[in-house]
Amino acid sequence: MTATDPLRFHVPAPSARPGEPPDFSYVAVPAAGAVRRPAIDAMATDIRDLADTMIRVLDDEARAIGPWSPPTSPDDLRRGLRAMMKTRAYDDRMQRAQRQGKTSFYMRCTGEEAIAVGHALELGPRDMYFPTYRQQGWLIARDWPLVDMMCQIFSNEKDRLHGRQMPVMYSARAAGFVSISGNLGTQYVQAVGWAMASAIKGDTCIASGVVGEGTTAEADFHYALTFAAAYRAPVILNVVNNQWAISSSQAVAGGESATFAARAIGHGIAALRVDGNDNLAVLAATRWARERALANHGPTLIEWVTYRAGAHSTSDDPSKYRPADEWKSWPLGDPIERLASHLIGTGSLSELQQSELQAEVEAEVMSAAREAESYGTLLDGRVAGFKSIFEDVFKEMPPHLMRQREQAGL
Template sequence: LVKMMNQIYSNRADHLKGRQLPIMYSAPDHSFFSISGNLATQYPQAVGWAMASASRGDTRISACWCGEGSTAEGDFHSAMTFAAVYNTPVILQVVNNQWAISSFSGIAGGERTTFAARGLGYGIASLRVDGNDPLAVYAAMRWAADRARTNNGPTFIEYFTYRAEGHSTSDDPEAYRAAKEFEKWPLGDPVGRLKQHLIRIGEWSEEQHDAQAAELTDLVKKTQKEAEANGILGHGLHQPFESMFDDVFEHLPWHLKEQVEQVLEEQEAKFGPDWEPR
């Protein structure tokens, strides 16, 4: 959690060095790679990674997700083609939450047929799952993972769900859909559904749920304070200025070297030789 929050704050402990958008975190030690703000680019990357894994005789598989609007991108279809042709050990998933940013899913062809049907067109085993049922999602994912690990190729899964909130904190969903529409969503909240299911079969209780919620809330608050000690967004430069070019060029071009040196000289003249970003 601390590593994740450091990335959200883009602070000095952020291993991405403040280069990513705050919600595009990664955890390389858990094989979780950062997504890209360019829609659907993670699809061909996941397929390529799976192809490389298979060619090395590795047992690892890859999985990726995108929104239903992103299925209209060319990268999506390139990935589907390669996954089918090379029988790659990959799980390709679409989270169909009905709204592609501020446009209804129909803008990506959702009014014609299900998104899962697109996988069938490529000859890929495809499922459409109630995305608000955690047990159904787990079962589908486990089935797809077993297929990939036993050399049975890719699986395409559409999770049928709903975005209750805005696309982002700057988004007002009432500008493009009926107010309180999310309250009419018939498949309910996934956490609430799982809670009620476990209570009915005697594996959970309201008291346990309340206690867990309090415990996790306390954990998040403590973690947040720990991460904030490394700095937060808007409170100055948390990474050295010149690090913005690290890992970008094999050999830094001369004109960028000159620009970096110029800025460093200006910073030293303004703040002194011992100046460091905070």
């Protein structure tokens, strides 16, 4: 056969560029409650349809409906709401601190709070989380001290990591939060390896690893899936699809051809695709995947569909590559508003209590910031000195590092 037309090279493009109206027509949003909830021992091959739809619990009136509606108490939901609100207040404060020159860098998670918070509240205390830089909500949901997190951001004298990690790259063993690895995709192989070790030891705790949709293009993502499937590792593989990987749209990572949840199908891994701005759906899907892993039915890949409302980081300017008001048109709304509306609708929260809660979390964040700043920030130069860069890396310092230390006069 001879080709008649010249070949065309396809370059994936975002649905809208700056100045154009936002266009989310590519995001199909099924009705809340419409997706079936299979048994936790379902064969991955029997639930492939769940990779192509979207599990949603909260409907347009913020009522919880359908088989995924999780049995949770109003107290637990209020706790989740508080953690989400505190996360947003924390992000606002730390972003401002960066603009004031108190730290070099910050990354916020606005619009994605429901995912890390719900996950933190649903996983067990001995389960292990392998996060990226946008899961500060996990630490906040687990009541990790804000002052400790802020000292890491300021790299000051109370920073337990001595300024050796970039700001926001926390490490909190007691919260089940593994030191963040800046090399994207490595979280997945680490999580799968940890989960395999848990099974080898006959332990009873699971791992959960996180990547963004952009990072599914990394080889590590695929290595991790291969091992997770072959050894039925007790692991949850989270793909936070927030539509953007810095300035690359989800289309560049392959989102035009298939969902990110569907990446699991070729490996025979169970996949769920979930409304990531619906805190109740997050709780329900996390619980399903955790119970499945604990019962030795293997890994689950969950695509959380969400939207990165803020810039990628304080070094990024999204007005260069996407419509300024795109978030306002995001069809899955704001996770905090949706959970608050649900609690108000069920009589578990009043509007007055919601505003009191807002004032309370802001005051808590402000007082933590004052304390953390008193231990030093970039502005006053009381930051971790570079003298310690040679320490705590090797048990015994290799000769080349000794030579370098001498050359640096330390």
